[in-house]
Amino acid sequence: MSIQISAQHVKKLRLKTGAGMMDCKKALQESEGNFDKAIENLKLKGLASAGKKASRRTAEGIIESYIHAGAKIGVMVELNCETDFVARRAEFQELSRNIAMQIAACPQVEYIDVESIPLSLIEEERRLEAGKDDIVNKPEGVKKQIIEGRIKKRLNELSLLNQAFIRNPDISIQDLINQNISLTGENIKIRRFVKFLLGEGIDKSGQDFSEEVASLIKS
Structure with a gap:
């Protein structure tokens, strides 16, 4: 008899892999609820769409900018996909805005992923x-x-990809990208980003710059 798998676990696996709901449920049942084994099973069956598309070339996309309220923190990020058609979709543009806002909200983030450090x-x-x-x-x-x-x-x-998404802390930025890979059917990658902090590098006697940035983000 197969074990009972909660809808929450199925949803979590779907967000992580982009595979179908029934495929995720079956993989969890076959792995007796072991999340890592379920992911591996989906990859072996070729059902984890994010993993399947990870090596596909991403030469299209957009450059998104975000200026935080008060105009003291700015971000530019290049988000790539496979076709201009997807780059022009509202979902892709919303994803790029969310990522730009995420970067602005995370003062410690300096790299796209751990492998880039x-x-x-x-x-x-x-x-x-x-x-x-x-x-x-x-x-x-x-x-x-x-x-x-x-x-x-x-x-x-x-690492940016390891951050909890500010609009839904239950998922990471990598999970958010995987959702959009599943939605669009294309590989999506963050290629690069840059942050601009007003006054960074200028001597500000008597001020803790990191505290100032944190207060700006919360404002």
């Missing part, structure tokens, strides 16, 4: 963590585990 930065973060007082005297195995956990958390903070 330079190895030199990762090693520097690892060195800094290794020297912190709260772990310096711990056993080597425990110390290594704590460091790697903190590094993973830090890399996720720097």
